[in-house]
Amino acid sequence: MKKLGIFLLILSLWSCADAPQKLAKIEGKQVRISDSIKKNEELENFIAPYRNRIKEEMEGTLAFTPEAMNKSDFQFNTPIGNMMADAVLEMANPIFKERTGKNIDVVILNYGGIRSGINAGDITTRTAYNIMPFENEVVIAELASGELEALINYLVQNKVAHPIAGLQVIFDAEGNLSEAKVNGEKIQNKNYYVATSDYLIKGGDRMDFFLEAKDVQSLDYKLRNLLIDYFKKKDTIAPVRDQRFIQLQN
Incomplete structure (x- = not known):
């Protein structure tokens, strides 16, 4: 009888274990985070050296700008946009040329990707992170002349x-395309090398012309890191407006 009892107990427990379980109740309470919560000194002491090191890295001066720059300063030819495109051309072209023997013809980034302006004064690593908080990288697309013309038409239609x-x-005067030039020359029937971001190369911001690229090469170079290197290379970042976009008058 004793063995039978043990057997029935085991059978009962096994059956309960296999039975479907149902959630009976959920309980919770709100814990407010405020200054009243005491710091964990041991944890604070452990984190402090890393926090101080990160702050030192982020706040170190890389360059200087005499004037603030924001993407909304002008409708076209914004100093911050020109600076970013010029930085990509200057920093990425030597890498691309060393690998392929070719030169970058055109750079295009996206207006929406500029996430912050630059205040007048010191430019720091944090400045670069504020402008470009994403992990986007520089890629080079080989476009036929037809796709380059589609790129230009995109700029004309969007007027951004x-x-x-x-x-x-x-x-x-009516805002239609009058003329477009690459490095001072009219568009020719040949392939062009266009530097952009890995976000746009996938058709981001409706830049579908990049989906027709004949070839795409990644430089394994984050745009943010490129900006940091560019700032380090320059003593002063002077705002520049030129004639990349021109509006003719009647």
């Missing part, structure tokens, strides 16, 4: 101050 370099777009 997307950062460009190596390219000049001229509107007529």
Whole structure:
């Protein structure tokens, strides 16, 4: 009888274990985070050296700008957009040329990707993180002349101050395309090398012309790191407005 009892107990427990379980009740309470919560001194002492090191890295001066720059300063040819496109051309072209023997013809980034302005005064590593908080990298797309013309038409139709370099777009008085030039020359029937971001190369911001690229090469170079290197290379970042976009008058 004793063995039978043990067997029935085991069978009962096994059956309960296999039975479907149902949630009976959920309980919770709100814990307010405020200054009243005491610091964990041991944890604070452990984190402090890392926090101080990060602050030192982020706040170290890389360059200087005499004037503030924001993407909303002008409709076109914004100093911050021009600076970013020029930085990509200057820093990425030597890498691309060393690997391929080719030169970058055009740079295009996106207006929406500029997430912050630059205040007048010291430019720091934090400045670069504020401008470009994403992990986007520089890629080079080989575009046929037809796709390059589609890129230009995109700029004309959107009329947004997307950062460009190596390219000049001229509107007529009505805002239609009058002329476009690459490095001072009219578009020819050949392939062009366009530097952009890995976000745009996938058709981001409706830049679908990049989906027709004949070839795409990644430089394994984050745009944010490129900006940091560019700032380190320059003593002063002077705001520049030029004639990348031109609006003709009647």
